[in-house]
Structure formats: structure tokens, C-alpha cells
Amino acid sequence: MLFGGVQSFAPGEVGARDPIRPLLAAIDRALTASVLAGEATSIALSIWGTLHGLVTLELAGALDAATAEAAFRSTIHATLRGWTTPEVFRSLREAELAP
Numbered sequence: 001m002l003f004g005g006v007q008s009f010a011p012g013e014v015g016a017r018d019p020i021r022p023l024l025a026a027i028d029r030a031l032t033a034s035v036l037a038g039e040a041t042s043i044a045l046s047i048w049g050t051l052h053g054l055v056t057l058e059l060a061g062a063l064d065a066a067t068a069e070a071a072f073r074s075t076i077h078a079t080l081r082g083w084t085t086p087e088v089f090r091s092l093r094e095a096e097l098a099p
Contacts, residue, residue, distance in 0.1 A: 020044055020048065023044050023047065023048065024040055024041070024044050027040045027043050027044055028040055034085055034087075034088075035084060035085065035088050036080070036083045036084055036085065036088075037083065037084070037085045037086075038083050043083050046079060046082075046083070047076070047079055047080075050075055050076075050079050051072070051075070051076065054068070054071055054072055054075060057071075
């Protein structure tokens with residue numbers, strides 16, 4: 001609706017062409033290394049959708065440069081933490097809480 005109407009999107013096509021292919025490749029490496037847990041396409045859509053929203057806000061002028069930078073960093077960290085394996089999540093939390 002935001003861009004002049006409902007856009008067609010077929011989730012089965014994710015990764016069929018750039019720019020999602022590099023993201024899926026990185027997610028596959030993280031899954032293989034047991035850093036992330038889940039299904040690659042779901043993780044990619046989560047990251048892509050979240051960052052797309054922030055980019056839209058920035059392009060619309062709703063975020064100044066400093067706010068956009070802080071939002072991107074905190075949002076990507078939070079999104080990735082949500083997909084981490086329990087072991088990795090614990091180590092991240094411990095590092096965050098360390099003095």
C-alpha cells in the first residue's frame with residue numbers, strides 16, 4: 001500500500017536472484033556453523049523485512065543520520081539474536097552484561 005498498491009511477492013522465489021542470494025549464503029554459513037537456528041528463507045525474510053522498514057523511514061526523512069545509524073545497529077543485533085542458537089544467545093547476553 002505504501003508504494004501505490006499491493007505488490008506481488010512469492011516467498012518461494014526468495015534467493016532466486018540478487019540481492020537476497022548473498023544474504024541467504026551468509027545465513028546458510030551461520031546455520032552450518034550452528035550460530036543461527038531456523039529455516040534460511042524465514043530468517044532472510046525476517047532480516048529483509050525489518051531492514052526494509054528502517055530504510056523506508058530513513059528515505060522518507062523520518063530518521064536523521066545518527067538516529068538511523070543507531071536504529072540499524074540495534075535492530076540488526078536484536079533480529080539476529082532472535083535467530084541464534086541457545087548457546088550463542090547465552091554467550092551474547094553474557095558479553096552484553098559484562099562490565
